[in-house]
Structure formats: structure tokens, C-alpha cells
Amino acid sequence: MKPRPFDYVCPDNVDEAVALLAAHGDAARVLAGGQSLMAILNFRLAEPEMLIDVSRLAELDTIREGDGKIEVGASVTQNKFLAWPALATKLPLLAKMLPFVGHFQTRNRGTVCGSIAHADPSSELPLALAMLGGEVVLRSKKGTRVLAAKDFQLDMLTTARESEELITAVRFPVQSEKQVAFREVARRHGDFAIIAIAVVVEEKNKFRLGVGGMTGRPTVRQFNATGDAAIRDAAVALGVELEGLEDMHASAAMRRDLLRNLAPVVVNEALQCAA
Amino acid sequence: MRRVNRDQRTRINLTLNGRAVSADTEPRMLLSDFLRHALGATGTHVGCEHGVCGCCTVLIDGTAGRSCLTLAVQVEGRAVRTVESLASADGKLNALQQAFQNNHALQCGFCTPGILMSFTDYLAKNPKPSEAEICEVLSGHLCRCTGYAGIVAAIKEATGSK
């Protein structure tokens, strides 16, 4: 389990990083926290010719607020974001979801953007971005492009990032809703979820439900429903529509049943949050 | 811009356990291998090389992370701390180590250095964790021998909650 050879480059700024991507495109991979990429390299599942290490770019290590959005730079670690003092008030859903991302030790190095770039179907951060209607900031020599979450993650481990683009930041709109809940079912603590469900209550009888782990990318839907039975029915319909992934740990039917069982619970949990 | 080509060896300078050290490496060398085989710090162990087991956990600039998911070239100029730094020079165990012995928190001891380093970081940030918080951090490590109870008891003892 030793990586194949590659060139290692540690640019001094974003412009250099972007120039490297322009020159090398697909042959290069961006190394931020390395918590997914390094494991892939150790298994020799990828063969980049070059690693561009952005983990030390100070200009990307910032959490900024502006335009009603919280912008998280590409080298901000998950634990740094979790420790950001305004998280619970400005992004209450993320405050609930971030502790489920990996473990203390992996959050220390794993980045917020890296997890979103990796686009695992059941990981928490892509689901949070989708739920909150966030966006991804991509930079290339041609300029900057901003993609909405739904346009960014296309499928399992697949995104709309062009090979010469660097994800410089993601942006989460400051949340006005305070009633949020999150729950996931995993085999072990800290594992990728079999299913992850997030709920944001928008107004009375109106809520947004996000699901990870059912298909190649997170699904977010709005519902007007009251009462467990109605929510359950809605979840059943959603399950039928999404079908669900099939793997060693869970059948598609089990994922659908989990969605049916848990959707009302998570909605109720959200409703219980003080508005 | 620092660049090291694949076949090139480069000298990495870092602080290891408070001492300036350096050694040559190629860009793909994992920090875990670098520590163990280039710098002789064999107290850091390798149990999976894919970030799950936690055996290889070290502190980089004071923060606990997996050295198997880090490249040696990434610690240029940084301070790395490993389990070898915990006891005093005459071999006296620190409070956390001593609590591990008192509570039979290790058997084969292979997982132990990583766990000690995780908690060296974590307890610096949260000196009085609850049992749930201890378990939350400990869940980033696999131990096959102990069933974990002794480890939890040791950390509770070390943090004065026992």
C-alpha cells in the first residue's frame, strides 16, 4: 500500500495553483487534507502525475461572511469550521452535521471543501451544501465560476469541476431557519452513512428534507405535510422514486425502509428545536 | 513554489519532538514510513495505511492527524510530535501514560501510541472531557486487544474524573 510516484508541488498562492492545473489538468490532483485522496493513492486506485498541495495556502484558510453567505476556503479543516464561534447561530444545520464527519483525528486535517469535492454519496458535507442551497467557487485561468450545489455534484464521486479548475471555497447561505435536525444510520460510529437525513423546517407545515446515501448524490425536497402518517407517506414515495443504492451493508429496500422509518422522526426532532 | 519531482530526493527539515532533524526523501514517501525508517522514530505504528485504525497518529504543529495520510514532504518546516516525546528523559511516564498502566489500558501496545497522541492533542483543547467526549475521540482508533474499557478508564483517571 505505497503510492505510485508523482511530482509534488506546493504553490505559494492560488494563482500558481491555478496555473499548474491549467498546465497539467487531469494529470494533476489537488491535495488538501488528504483524508480521502491519500487513502486512494495508498491503494493505488489513482495515478496522478502531480499532486498540488494547497493545504498551506493561507489565502484559502479563511472563513468569511459576506452577502448573507459564509464562505469557507479550500484549506479550512472540518474541525476549524466546527470550532468557528458563529457556526451554531449562523449555520445550525451544519453545527449538527459536522460532528458526524469522520473522526476527531480526520477532521483535524480533512477539509470542508475536500469532502465536498470528493462527492461521496453518503457523506455529510455534500448533503449540507445541497440542503442549504450552497455553492462551490471554482477558479481557473479563465476566471471564476460559481456552481450551485445541485449543479456541482453530478453523481457518485463525480462533480462538474473541470480538470483545470481549483475549488477555492464553498459558500453556505446564512440560515434563517433555526429548526433543524440531522440523523444518520451507519454501521459504526464515524462510518459513511448507510442513509443520512437532514431536515430544515421552513415554516409551519413546510419543511425541507435532504437524503444522502440513497442515490449517487444528495436529494433535497420540500414538503407540505403534517403528521407522522403524511410524512411517512411522502418518505415512502420519495423512496420509491429514488430506489436506493444496493451494497454489502444495505439493500435498496432497506434504505427505502430506513427513509420511511426515520423521516418522521427527524422532522419531529427538527420541530422540537426552539424556533 | 516548492516542487519535488518524482525521482528526485529532497531534504526535509522539521522539528521532531523538539529537536531539529532532517532526512532525504522522495515525494511519495508517507510520513509514517519517513518517521519510522528515515528518522528511526519507530514508536509510531502503521496498522492500515488508509486512515482508519489510528495507530499512526502523530501531532503536526500540535494537531493530531494520521501520518499514513500525510506525505513526508508536507511536514517541511513543521513540528512533529510522536509518542517518544511523552515520558521524561529518565523514562518517567507522564500522567496520561501512567494512567494507562494503572488501568491496564493496553495489551499488545500496538494501538497505544496513536491513542496517546490523539489525547495529547485533545486534552490540551478540552482538559475535562465527559465520558461521551472521550469515547467520541477514542472512536477514531481501533484496538483489538483491550475492548477499550481500560482505555476509557485511564483517560478518566488522567483527567481527574474518576
Place this chain on the structure above:
Amino acid sequence: MGDLVSKVLGTSVRRKEDPALLSGRGRYADDLPVPHGTLHAHVIRSPHAHAKILKIDVAEALTQRGVWAVITGEDVKKFSDPFLIVLKAPIHQWSLAVERVRYVGEPVALVVADDRYLAEDAAEKVQVDYEPLLAAVDPLAACKKDAPHLHAEAKSNEISVRAFSYGDVKGAFAKADAHVKLTVDYARMSFTPMECYVVVAAYDPIAGSYDVLANFQGPFSTHPVMARALRVPGTKFRVRIPPDSGGSFGIKLSVFPYMVLASIAARITGRPVKWVEDRAEHLLAASTGPNRITEIEAAVTKDGRILGLKLDQLEDYGAFLRAPMPGPLYRMHGSVTGAYDIPNVDVINRVVLTNKMPASLIRGFGGPQLYLALERLVHRIAVELKLDHLDVIKRNLIAAKSFPYKTAAGALYDSGDYQSAIEMATGDGRLADLKRRRDAARAAGRYYGIGYAAVVEPGMSNMGYLSNILTAEQREKAGPKNGAVSMVTVNVDPLGAVSVTPDVTVQGQGHETVISQIVAERLGLKVEDIDVVIELDTAKDQWSIAAGTYSCRFTPGTAVAAHMAAMQIRDKLAKIAAKQLNVLPNDIEFVDGKVRSRGNPDNAMPFGRVAGTAHWSPAMLPDGMSPSLRETGVWSPPELEPPSSDDRINTSLTYGFVFDLCGVEIDPMTYQVRVDRYVSMHDAGTLLNPMIAEGQMRGAFAQGIAAALYEEYVSDESGAFLSGSFADYLVPTVSEIPPVEFLHQETPSPFTPLGAKGLAEGNCMSVPACIANAIADALGVKDISLPASPRRIHGLLAEVEARQKGESVRAAGGAR
């Protein structure tokens, strides 16, 4: 024993091992320096479950930077013979595949290079052409006539079938009120030590000898297997075991084929060769516990008394039978009736080979498979006869007064009081509390069940048990096999410093501490005064084929040999001191570092002075005494006899008892099983160090939970392996291990001088059975497959809901 009254033995002395391990000063195999010029190896493995190797093209790989050699099956054939196995069957396994691959992950070639990174690079340039063959993956299908054969000459995949009959099973079934029958599946899993395999091999062409450092655990009965494979006498195959090893749990026996492979590589390259297994290789191909399908049936009276028992056990060993397999199928043979007094039993043991990773040694070694079947059956007897499960257990237990008790299949249970152990475990309101919790949960419509498991835990295997796989006539021809020799040497230097060399390998069991306790106790010294040197070296240390750490042989075996060696030294020193103190040897006692007269304690010499006499002044020794202060205690208990002509065998020396009870709740929303409360009662005879003993139990408990709920090696129908990373093979973290309450009772074994029994495997055997019983109780279902993953629980709940629907339809009188 007079002055042998314990001061440190039997107390929870803190471990001597810990300070070094806590300081990063452990000496694990990969930490030790290697000779300059050592090369590094990487194994190329089969991607196919079953295929012919058409061609291996190494040309391009050999041109890569830093590459010294690419070794293939052809080379291995040149320098070695196939490994010996217990059966006379045409199953040839070398350390690399020859002509054919038989499981995904099977070693096909070895790349040797300047470092591991380069070896892995070059491996990608090796071209292997395969012709895929149909694979036999499922053990039942593999037994069918039309199944693809793994070993053509063997003509069948079912390579051994042995039927045993004890007592009158036919009669028992004829007069029984009822027959209760069950089929139980035990899945493949491993206990994946955190440290993987490490081997460093060197070859000396002048002496024609190999020198191998490896974190091998034994049994050393494998040493002759390796030496024979390399075509050298044992003395030319030196094996050294590093002082620390990162866990083993049986798994590090199976490093042995790689010890031979690295040896061949060292011979071919003329350089020392090091190989460090990585986790991907370990999960894919290191070793697994065997999967077993057991058909079990009891003949019972209407009050649940078991009159007779039939077991048909089909065990799947994967692609090859590795020495000493099929151990798990035979190790429990004497105790196949568990804790129960069942005079009539028939057993059929079948060994099948399939296109999967070979199975081998693993903690519990046949116990988990046996007890899942037996204890599930006892639960089914209760369900089918509408009796209380605990009552059925109690009704069948071996009576306390009947020890030593001879089982139907020939085990001689040394001691025990199962009834009082169960009273203790269920007492103090424990069972009442569980029932309260269950009733409350059920009243609220939740799924809650109580499980029990009663387990007899063998310690120190009879090396002859495996010969029961041969018929009596075959055994006669081959010569009887039996016993389990333990050897420990105690040495006293001129200053009176004491060192001890035991015949164990260490993977965290605290042997150094316990041996120090024993020897210190006997010699009137402090635990710190004893140095235990645990770096077994076959060229220099005493060892027998039983050496190593496995089958809980430490406490009943090595610990006794340590006691004997210390007593031999003590007798000698007593005689030396008696002469100088002018008293009789039996007036001598060893206290606080002094050797003194019992009658007149002031008449004393320091321990070191007495020892010095032997070294410096042989003339002062009693007449005829040899001056050596190096004594080897050799322990060979007479109870470990060869199998009798009617196939009865005392499979082990000691037999501990474990009784578990637990409550589990099943979450119908998430399909997860939550262990609500768990109590485990142990009788392991005398405890030598209660803290270390309980540590072993806790470790086994966690592994039992792993087997019950999390860990499984999964292959698909084609034989592809699906559990290849720690993200898919689920080792529980602290969050998954429930609290457990341990209780102890001590009925000393009369068969060992220390009274101590093996104790580190019991919970691996009891926990899966206990949890399976609790789940069956919670859901009212019969067939429970482990691990009880959410996926499986989801399936079971569907069954339950369908049944409930059916019942309510019936209750409503409809649908007719």
C-alpha cells in the same frame, strides 16, 4: 505447600511490559534493525478465485529500477517442497501458487527490490496470463458431484469425512419424547491484529541454513513443516521471534508460508529479504476463521433433558488445508457436549475446500462454531417444548459432584461447579433486572430478548487431538500422538539476578509480568527482580512442538513449567544454603531476598550470596551437586493421552466455565441491535493476576461482540472478496462495545500445580451464542445468522411482520 503461600501471585500486579510500550520503546518486528543490504519484497496476488496460470512474464519488471528478482512458483518448486498437512491427501501448497490459483489474493509472484515502493512499482509490470476456471465458493455446493474441483487429484472437495459415535444415540432418539433440530451457519471472520505480518529472512549458503525473524506465534509444530518444506533439518531453519508483537489472536500462525517464501527469496537473491504485510493483503489473504455449517439435533424428554445429540459439522477451510488444520473441527471434540451431561452423541466431521482464503488458527478455535450450534439448540428445545430456557440449561448441566468428569467423547473435565456459577450470575437481582427490562420493553411494543450461553472453555490442547481425524488403524500405523510439553528455563547469575526464558511468544498477554510473579513468589524475591526474556530463538532456547502462544496454553502450561523451574532452582539453592547455614534443607525458606532458616530467621544469607556460591565456589556445594544454576522446568501432564481405540480423546488439560446472560433490544427503525446489559461469569480456576485475567476476558468479549454484530469476511458467488478494507471490514470501535459485568468463581484445577486454567477464549465462544439467543428471543425467530447486521435484522423483521400479519388475520377469523 507451607511457605508457598502467595504474596504476589494471585494479585493484580501492574504490568512490567507497559512502560516501554507506552513510551514508543516497543520492539516489534518492523522496528528492529535489519542487516545492511536488506531487500524488500512485495507479493503479487491472484485476482481470480480459480484459474490456470498460463504464463508469467517478468521481463519488463526485471528492468525496473532497484529490482533484484521476481520469484514465481517455478522457483519455489525448485527450492522447496509442498507443506506437510495432517491428511494424506494430494493437496499441494507451496508458498507461491504453482500452475493454478485457487483464491483471490493467493500469492503468485514475489518482487524483490531495494525498497517496498519500488517493489510495488515493479509488480505492476509483471504480466500474468490466467485462464479463469469455474470456482467452488459455497461450501455446500462445493460438496456436490458436479462442483469444480480445487485439487484435481483429490477427486472431491470434501476431503475428509469422519463419523464418531459415543454411547447409544439410536436408543436415545428412540426413547425420546421429542426431537429438536436446527441448522446453524457460522460465518468467516478474523480478529485482524493491528500489526500485520513481518518477516526478515536470510540465507547462509556456506552453512546451507536459513535465519528468519518473524512475528510468528506458534504452535511450533509448524517449525518442522517449514523446515521440511525448505528441505533442511530443523537446526538449519532458525526462527527468532521479536520480543513484542502487535496482537495475534491465532492469526499470526499463518505467517508461516511467508517465512518460507522470504527464505527462498533470500536464497535466490543472496541478500536478506524483508516483507511487511500491508492491511489490504492482510484482509484479503492472511487468514480467516473457518465457516461452518452445523446440523444439530437433540433427543429430549418432555421436560427438556437431553438424552442424545447428533452433530453433522461441515467446515470450510478455503483453498488449502494449512497445518495444523482442521484444528477447529477437532479441538473441541472432547467437549462437543459442552457443559451438559449428555452420554450419547454422534458426530460427523466434514472438511471441505473452496475457492476462498485458507482458514486457520483463530482465538476461540472451533469453540464459537460449536457453541453457536449447541446453545442455539438448547434455546430451541426450550421454545419447542415451551419451557424456560434457563431451566433447560440447568436441567442438563454436569453435576458439581461428578468432577473430574469424563464426557461422552472422552474429555476429562478437571473441576467446576456450574450450578453455583449460574446462581451467582443470575443472582443479586441480575436476572430479575433483565426480566424487568424485557417486560417493560415488550409492554411498550418493543423488541427485547434475553439470551444465555453456557460454555466450557478448554485450555492447553492435547497435541494428539488432531490425530483423531485418522481412523484408529491409521493412527496405529502412524504412531500415537499426544501430550503438550511446556518448558521454561530459570537462570541465576553470579550476583543473584534471575532471568527466565519461557516457551511462549508474546502478543500482549502480559506473560512477562505473570511469569515474574510466579518466579518471584517461589524465590522470595520481588517481581522487579525477575527478568523475563521473551524473544524465542529456536537455535538457543528450549522449545517443543507445543511451544508458542495459542489454545490458552499459557496458564495451564508455560506458567506451570515456570513454577517447576523456579522450584528446581529453589531446591538447589536451599541445599547450598543449608550447608552453609548448618541447617537441613527443609528448614530453609526464601523471604524478602534472603535465604534463611525457618526456625531461626536470623540465620540467613542474601539470595545473591547463595547464588554466588554456585558460580564462584563449586567446592562449597553439597557433595555431587552440579554447579549450574540454570534449570529447565518441563511440564508434560499425564492426562493428555492419545486418542483411545474407540476415538475418545481428552482434547485439553483444563476446562474452564463461562456463563453469560444478556438483554438486547432491536431497533425496528434502524435495524440495529443494542446490547442493553451483559453479564459474564467465569470460572478459570485460580487467577494468577486478576487484572490481566480480566483484561483477556474483556478483549475476548469485544471480539465476541465483533463476531456477533459486525465482522464478516464476505465473498460473492464468483469468489471475489468484498471486505478488503477497514471501511468494509468492520472492527468495532469503543462506541460499539457495550459495557459488560464480569464475575468470577475459582474452582482450582486439580491437574495443574497452580490450579489455573485457560481463560482468554471463553468470551469469543460465548458471546456470539448468547447474543444470537437473545435476538431469537426478541424476535421469536428460529434461524439467526451472524453477524446480526442491520441488513440481516431488516430481513428478520420482515419475517416477523409477515408472521404478525398472518396472526392478526387468523385472529380476526378472516381469509379463509
